[in-house]
Amino acid sequence: MSRENKSSNIAFRKHDHRRCQRQLLSAARQVCETRKLRLTSRRRQVLEILLASHQPLGAYDILAELNRAADAERIAPPIVYRALEFLLVEGLIHRIESRNAFISCVHPGHQCAAQFLICRDCEQVAEIENGDSGLLAQADNIGFAVDHAVVEITGVCAQCQKHGE
Ligand SMILES: [Zn+2]
Ligand SMILES: [Zn+2]
Ligand SMILES: [Zn+2]
Incomplete structure (x- = not known):
């Protein structure tokens, strides 16, 4: 256990996820404040849906969740895609390409590439920081x-x- 990095495996351990939610939401607010961006209620709603767990969600799952919450107005897909695009560009969420799904970032706002461990049983995803990744370092070494x-x-x-x- 001790050799494992705390932040990289939290998704796979029993933990108080409400703490993750609180911390990550306030970190996301901080990022937006620093960058003078608006975390509109729609963007925040989409982020909150993704913060509900460490499992990735597809755009249509998010849309269904939004439409369940909203009483009268029906939300159209482009609205969700625009919110996702904003969150992606600002590094508040990531796209899991192999699942065609999205997941909230565990250290919002970072610019470096992330790596993901995806459990095919529980479908949880752990994000690993890529800072000194052997792969990217090797690419750098050969001038790629x-x-x-x-x-x-x-x-x-x-x-x-x-x-x-
Ligand atoms: Zn958590
Ligand atoms: Zn991240
Ligand atoms: Zn698992």
């Missing part, structure tokens, strides 16, 4: 200019392995 890095590793988390025994 990376413009888009996607590292998504699928497997079974320690919890699910225990349950499977």
